[in-house]
Amino acid sequence: MAGRDPDRYGAARAAGATLGEVVRQSEVVVAQRWAEAPAFDEYVVARGSDLLRTAWLLTGDERGAEALARATLDAAWPRWSHLVDRGAGSYDAELRRVLVAGYLHHAPRRRRPTTTGQTTRPPATPRPPAPRPAAGDVWAALAELTRQQRTVVALSVVDGLGDAQVAHALDEATGEVRRHREHALAALSGRLGVGEQELGGLLDGVLPADPSVDALLARPARRSPRWRVVRDWVAVLAGLALVAVVVGLVRPSDHGGVVPPPPEPTIAPLSCLTQAPPPSPPSTSAVPLHTRYDAVLVCAQTDEGSVWANSLPPDDAVTAPAAIDALVLDPRGAATHCAHLPTGPAFRVLLRTADGALTTWANEGLACNGWPALDSYYRALAEQGAGPAVDADGFLGCPSTLTGQRTSTPSAAVSGAAPGLARGTVLVAATACLHPAVQPQASTPPSFRAVRGAVLGGPGLAQLNADLARSGSRRGPRLACLAGPWTYELRARTDTGRLVELTSGCAREFAVDGRQRDTWPVSRETTSMLRALLVAN
Incomplete structure (x- = not known):
């Protein structure tokens, strides 16, 4: 569920920007506007229409979408103060997770999809060559998907989320998310007769552009400030009591008790939203990359002036040592023959060391404008995500070919x-x-x-x-x-x-x-x- 600024949303769509680009631009605007934590009503006014659009795509009608969105907000309301304390991404991700869980486990099943409130035109007879599918055909095609596949389509294709974010919402592995998306896109393309590149606009077109949030503002019921104060004090006292009990259990005794060492700090997963330093010139080294870095992530540039002309890469970092060592990150001038490809800004490469320090390389500083590096990154990412073997013996799987290991040795x-x-x-x-x-x-x-x-x-x-x-x-x-x-x-x-x-x-x-x-x-x-x-x- 990506937040959208109405003015910038309409202008960007009119200028021909893709839905994913509009979502990312709008998220930046909303993040800047919400430097201070929003109140619950402010959030519903700003993001409620996006919540409804996602729920509408999942349920297929207005009544089901309102019920699902309202149940999601009811669940988030008691914990709202804790969510906003954790930052903007936490309540977006939490609401998305609750919405998906409500749809997968609690939403009623419908035998046939219903159209939206918009007027749709039935297909003509005979149908012209390659007609644009009607809204009813789109809803019927969505109804044939499994709930997991439909959820992945809604979050990744329409809302523009990465595999890692979708996997968090579904509580599944990123490999499962990719399989759901591949099967769903293949089924929709075959049923509707359109390419995968056209599905985003087609799905976006059957949804209401700006649904009203009046029904969402009526609930959940507001609680009095006095009750909120009492609730907060009870929570504070309970927390203090719990801390006292834990301290009493772990305090060393007078007979030589040992205090356990503090847990090691955890390093957050590498993400394109992570603040990174400005790009530095790439460097060459004779040692393997995995001895210096434990994760490498490519982030595409889609702003004005970028020469990126492809879909966004999966929002997963390359972390396997063999896959990291297979990356071709040669600096400019290292290659003697370059393919005829666009030159200019296209992507950035984020490299993280074991202690969490980040290094950024610009694609213009890499050989052949970085396209060989991107190609090897894609291959390393695919090999890393190939998944476990499908047979207990191991040989029946498709393990990575980057290791160079053979199944047998020459006699x-x-x-x-x-x-x-x-x-x-x-x-x-x-x-x-x-x-x-x-x-x-x-x-x-x-x-x-x-x-x-x-x-x-x-x-x-x-x-x-x-x-x-x-x-x-x-x-x-x-x-x-x-x-x-x-x-x-x-x-x-x-x-x-x-x-x-x-x-x-x-x-x-x-x-x-x-x-x-x-x-x-x-x-x-x-x-x-x-x-x-x-x-x-």
């Missing part, structure tokens, strides 16, 4: 003249994985692509075994298709218990256990099967 026979994957080998289990690859010669700005994986069923295994029955791997020239936007990976177990890993950039021939001169060509049927299984999905 003496394999390292000699014998092929690594003999003809007639039988595979009893396998997983196909698709990892994003860094594209140093790309002609367009990179975008985030998640790691995809699927366990092969009986037909897929039969196809692989049919190829193995015809031919095994062969030693000779290096793998021909090394470069590509994706890296295909087959992780399999043979009937003898051997674990084998096959990698390729084109799914036509695979290197066996990472040896580029030991390759296994596959049939066109196998290539089509893998592409249909991973790329099409």
Whole structure:
């Protein structure tokens, strides 16, 4: 639920800004206006319409939205003074969390969606080519989503929140949030016949632009100042009593009691909203990045003059040591050949040390205007968020390829003249994985692509075994298709218990256990099967 300033909101939307940009600009305005903590009524007047719009997108009608928003405010009212003491982000996040919990667990289920109070036009017969979906079609498509998927669409696509914020609201992992969003966007795009880029504007268009908050101001019932004073004093006395009890329990005795050491201070997660120092010139070092930094985060610039022309990256930092070391953060002039890409301000790189100190690098100070750095950042983020293995043995998952570890080691026979994957080998289990690859010669700005994986069923295994029955791997020239936007990976177990890993950039021939001169060509049927299984999905 991002706060919106009405004047700036309308002006920015009229100027063609995206919904996410409008939300971020409005949050800055509201934060500046609320330098002092707002009263409850002030908050409802300023943010109530946004609360209603989000609730409306979740419930599908005006009555359900008002009931959900009112229940959310009723729950927040008794703790309002504590929320405002913690800062602006706390009550926004808390109200968002309560709203989502109320929808997921308490809101009544509806058999069919209802349209908003706005007049909608039924689709014409026959329908013209590529018509804009009517509001009723949009609500019907939303009704087919699960509650988690619908919530993720409302918070990420319409309200412009990052994965970490959505995950906090749903109390789920960021990986689950990404999966919900991918499935929901695919379902909505297929049902409504529009691209994912158009869904934000389409969903925003079926919602009322500025719903009235009069119904929200009538509740919750106001409590007298005297009762508030009594309540606060009771809370203070209870807190003092609790402190006295705790101090009495941990006080060292006269017989050599030991006072436990104070807890170590916790470092807040790295966020694009974190105050960071001005950008400094990037530096080169022979030591791995993870020895100096424990988290790296890319924050896109979307203000006027920025050359950013892509979706925002996931609001998650790269923290895995292997993923941090895979980042290409070379300073300007380090690369001799640069792709034909826009030059100018685009993003900032935040680097945090173990003690919480921040360093900021500007993309203009990096090689090739920072696009190789962004590409490797996207890949590291995808590999880091690939998720746990789907099988207890581990090999059936899609672990990160950044570590360079193989599932098996070459034997003496394999390292000699014998092929690594003999003809007639039988595979009893396998997983196909698709990892994003860094594209140093790309002609367009990179975008985030998640790691995809699927366990092969009986037909897929039969196809692989049919190829193995015809031919095994062969030693000779290096793998021909090394470069590509994706890296295909087959992780399999043979009937003898051997674990084998096959990698390729084109799914036509695979290197066996990472040896580029030991390759296994596959049939066109196998290539089509893998592409249909991973790329099409």
